[in-house]
Amino acid sequence: xxxxxxxxxxxxxxxxxxxxxxxxxxxxxxxxxxxxxxxxxxxxxxxxxxxxxxxxxxxxxxxxxxxxxxxxxxxxxxxxxxxxxxxxxxxxxxxxxxxxxxxxxxxxxxxxxxxxxxxxxxxxxxxxxxxxxxxxxxxxxxxxxxxxxxxxxxxxxxxxxxxxxxxxxxxxxxxxxxxxxxxxxxxxxxxxxxxxxxxxxxxxxxxxxxxxxxxxxxxxxxxxxxxxxxxxxxxxxxxxxxxxxxxxxxxxxxxxxxxxxxxxxxxxxxxxxxxxxxxxxxxxxxxxxxxxxxxxxxxxxxxxxxxxxxxxxxxxxxxxxxxxxxxxxxxxxxxxxxxxxxxxxxxxxxxxxxxxxxxxxxxxxxxxxxxxxxxxxxxxxxxxxxxxxxxxxxxxxxxxxxxxxxxxxxxxxxxxxxxxxxxxxxxxxxxxxxxxxxxxxxxxxxxx
Amino acid sequence: xxxxxxxxxxxxxxxxxxxxxxxxxxxxxxxxxxxxxxxxxxxxxxxxxxxxxxxxxxxxxxxxxxxxxxxxxxxxxxxxxxxxxxxxxxxxxxxxxxxxxxxxxxxxxxxxxxxxxxxxxxxxxxxxxxxxxxxxxxxxxxxxxxxxxxxxxxxxxxxxxxxxxxxxxxxxxxxxxxxxxxxxxxxxxxxxxxxxxxxxxxxxxxxxxxxxxxxxxxxxxxxxxxxxxxxxxxxxxxxxxxxxxxxxxxxxxxxxxxxxxxxxxxxxxxxxxxxxxxxxxxxxxxxxxxxxxxxxxxxxxxxxxxxxxxxxxxxxxxxxxxxxxxxxxxxxxxxxxxxxxxxxxxxxxxxxxxxxxxxxxxxxxxxxxxxxxxxxxxxxxxxxxxxxxxxxxxxxxxxxxxxxxxxxxxxxxxxxxxxxxxxxxxxxxxxxxxxxxxxxxxxxxxxxxxxxxxxxxxxxxxxxxxxxxxxxxxxxxxxxxxxxxxxxxxxxxxxxxxxxxxxxxxxxxxxxxxxxxxxxxxxxxxxxxxxxxxxx
Numbered sequence: 001x002x003x004x005x006x007x008x009x010x011x012x013x014x015x016x017x018x019x020x021x022x023x024x025x026x027x028x029x030x031x032x033x034x035x036x037x038x039x040x041x042x043x044x045x046x047x048x049x050x051x052x053x054x055x056x057x058x059x060x061x062x063x064x065x066x067x068x069x070x071x072x073x074x075x076x077x078x079x080x081x082x083x084x085x086x087x088x089x090x091x092x093x094x095x096x097x098x099x100x101x102x103x104x105x106x107x108x109x110x111x112x113x114x115x116x117x118x119x120x121x122x123x124x125x126x127x128x129x130x131x132x133x134x135x136x137x138x139x140x141x142x143x144x145x146x147x148x149x150x151x152x153x154x155x156x157x158x159x160x161x162x163x164x165x166x167x168x169x170x171x172x173x174x175x176x177x178x179x180x181x182x183x184x185x186x187x188x189x190x191x192x193x194x195x196x197x198x199x200x201x202x203x204x205x206x207x208x209x210x211x212x213x214x215x216x217x218x219x220x221x222x223x224x225x226x227x228x229x230x231x232x233x234x235x236x237x238x239x240x241x242x243x244x245x246x247x248x249x250x251x252x253x254x255x256x257x258x259x260x261x262x263x264x265x266x267x268x269x270x271x272x273x274x275x276x277x278x279x280x281x282x283x284x285x286x287x288x289x290x291x292x293x294x295x296x297x298x299x300x301x302x303x304x305x306x307x308x309x310x311x312x313x314x315x316x317x318x319x320x321x322x323x324x325x326x327x328x329x330x331x332x333x334x335x336x337x338x339x340x341x342x343x344x345x346x347x348x349x350x351x352x353x354x355x356x357x358x359x360x361x362x363x364x365x366x367x368x369x370x371x372x373x374x375x376x377x378x379x380x381x382x383x384x385x386x387x388x389x390x391x392x393x394x395x396x397x398x399x400x401x402x403x404x405x406x407x408x409x410x411x412x413x414x415x416x417x418x419x420x421x422x423x424x425x426x427x428x429x430x431x432x433x434x435x436x437x438x439x440x441x442x443x444x445x446x447x448x
Numbered sequence: 449x450x451x452x453x454x455x456x457x458x459x460x461x462x463x464x465x466x467x468x469x470x471x472x473x474x475x476x477x478x479x480x481x482x483x484x485x486x487x488x489x490x491x492x493x494x495x496x497x498x499x500x501x502x503x504x505x506x507x508x509x510x511x512x513x514x515x516x517x518x519x520x521x522x523x524x525x526x527x528x529x530x531x532x533x534x535x536x537x538x539x540x541x542x543x544x545x546x547x548x549x550x551x552x553x554x555x556x557x558x559x560x561x562x563x564x565x566x567x568x569x570x571x572x573x574x575x576x577x578x579x580x581x582x583x584x585x586x587x588x589x590x591x592x593x594x595x596x597x598x599x600x601x602x603x604x605x606x607x608x609x610x611x612x613x614x615x616x617x618x619x620x621x622x623x624x625x626x627x628x629x630x631x632x633x634x635x636x637x638x639x640x641x642x643x644x645x646x647x648x649x650x651x652x653x654x655x656x657x658x659x660x661x662x663x664x665x666x667x668x669x670x671x672x673x674x675x676x677x678x679x680x681x682x683x684x685x686x687x688x689x690x691x692x693x694x695x696x697x698x699x700x701x702x703x704x705x706x707x708x709x710x711x712x713x714x715x716x717x718x719x720x721x722x723x724x725x726x727x728x729x730x731x732x733x734x735x736x737x738x739x740x741x742x743x744x745x746x747x748x749x750x751x752x753x754x755x756x757x758x759x760x761x762x763x764x765x766x767x768x769x770x771x772x773x774x775x776x777x778x779x780x781x782x783x784x785x786x787x788x789x790x791x792x793x794x795x796x797x798x799x800x801x802x803x804x805x806x807x808x809x810x811x812x813x814x815x816x817x818x819x820x821x822x823x824x825x826x827x828x829x830x831x832x833x834x835x836x837x838x839x840x841x842x843x844x845x846x847x848x849x850x851x852x853x854x855x856x857x858x859x860x861x862x863x864x865x866x867x868x869x870x871x872x873x874x875x876x877x878x879x880x881x882x883x884x885x886x887x888x889x890x891x892x893x894x895x896x897x898x899x900x901x902x903x904x905x906x907x908x909x910x911x912x913x914x915x916x917x918x919x920x921x922x923x924x925x926x927x928x929x930x931x932x933x934x935x936x937x938x939x940x941x942x943x944x945x946x947x948x949x950x951x952x953x954x955x956x957x958x959x960x961x962x963x964x965x966x967x968x969x970x971x972x973x974x975x976x977x978x979x980x981x982x983x984x
Contacts, residue, residue, distance in 0.1 A: 005916070052569070219516075342497070379515035
């Protein structure tokens, strides 16, 4: 077996050093009733690399790759071009096959890029401090609510109807089992929601998304003021982090915690994961943050170096008193994010955002001209909602039959709600082309 | 005009100016070890590492639909060209130790070989580039792939169900404990059963998870053999107990030999058995947790099934569930309807009472792909061999070091060998010093000071990936260090270590007392900020 270096001769020699007759003897603490005499039945034996690769090509052949079809799906995961340098860099063994940097003398590589990552996240979001990443935006959002509950010592969160439905679902699940109240505003497809009147002295936080799940771009400055007047925190969620190249950052609106799904930068779609959550807040809440933090310090020679720090918040030190049970972050996905953003730099990131907005604007104009289609959004970044004259789920299936991946029927994520049945959510990034938009428009005219 | 060098490459290399370079070179570099500034200290406006098309000009008629919320100021990102970015991160990579470089014996972390075919298949077009919300008719192969891995996990563990979506081990713990809370609620016992038992040797995530769900964590003591004290456990069980959280093999590297009695007692008391599966790699193919009476167990795909640790994630933590807990598994899961694969998502009409949703989309697909490639490469025969070789390697280390170091417990260990620090008594050398000296010898240290139940713990997990000759050299290095420590005169040498790493010991107290968690222009001492210098 190609991954196992021990030979039978090695094994015999080692057993004699140990003083055991067989490997079975080493498993003697396993109760006899639970020892398997032979390999687990009903499963195939080992295969060579060729056979394994062939099997995966078989899986792949049963899927429709977005590269092979006009593609307009977003809804929290976005198709962007990732430079080849990014994928090369994250496959360097020194990064790929290293552990959490608990031994800082020999993990400065990981620690320094995480410090760069934290800095980039504060700059993009307009916040003061960021952690070394979360699993993803969806789980990070729930962690933000839990953090707000700790900071305010209140237990009632108010959740916008413009927040991604699956993010809402995770908050609902956590609220139920961890024991706090989450009030969910009704679905806000039109982007007209105003939550200010609902904020009161028991509210721990208000969670909004910008651009919203339906694509609307909103100014939350007044909501932030209302939150602060009531002693609550404003949590702003960004699922399309490229939008921060063009839009006013949540920090400028007065957000207290910003959570982003960072997948768009550096990380492919990957059928939903692994992604990378960005988590940023104000300095004053630093010690209530979940997750790992990297800080700057000096070594015994006075040279600058980086270490994991403030770990007295974390489970491996604080155990049942930790701020969160999180152990792992998304280190390698954070590296992909950092390398890609470093390649882009100020100029490239701003231009990428402009391109996305221009492509989406172009698509919206083309679709608005299709009979029966109404664009719901006055404002958007690279994603918007249209109303169709018939259920969007049927339309999307009909488009898929024509090998066009034409957006997300909102009803897939908000089932059992007739008001969204005809809504279709579409995104266009820099990867969209006119040669892809025109077949979508033509196919829609046929299908509707 | 370029002046002669000031030993810091003209870059900010240090917080404290003046002592930036102790290496005696003009640049501060040491051959292949190159000092590297932060990107924020290198970039220049006007440089960019990507070429993107020009956006349409304002006059083209394309309207700005940003609701008047266009960003006003600059973000502050540095500008670097592609070769600079490649060099920067390549240099950083060379300051890391990694499995690809040698023995990485971190107990409990399972640093085994990460095969590259796994990376390749995870990136295949039609797998790596799929959108999670494509119509299910266009992702039939992806759903089949997830189901294939689920089948392996269920069969290897002897459990009837699996929740695939948790993003990491701790997330899997949350999922499993929520399932237990859901089952208790369905029985009307949630209010009454508020206690979770966990051994003192447990991973920190266990008590953190239980506490987050509102349970009161009660420690259960170990016996002098490093196992759960069965009598103490039985005494602690009662109508208030919701569950026991137990790692098996445990964090001392020992199999809980009374595990069957433990699970029987737990179930008789009406509680559930949560097994922390972090150490499943020691028993895969030789023991099925389902045969031990486990109700749920998370599987760290990045441990047992070798998805790369990546410097601290991403992980994946699917949770296998017993028949008693399966009805409460969270959304989503994969179902086969005739010859079509489907996904049960929120709101779907299903049997059971799903506890909710833990993560957007369908779980860590990229990790599923890698883990399945690893599993298929090994097969049922190879996975059994993995466990045997991992256990053999650990016992070999134990046998080869037990006369000079001090094993914490008698008898064969499983996949990791645990020592305490009594062999360092009166030498002036601590576990930490000993570990740091290993760095100079070219090894990553073992896990230190964990588990907490052993004084000055050193937990060595070689894994099955290490060849005997490499293990012999590693053992030789540890024997030499032990002999040196025991001279009683080497404490200063140990305290100075490491000498040859990219950095010497770092001041963690300073980092925590005055947290600097991001770069700011003012972080650099006067006169060393290259951006300011460039401006002047």
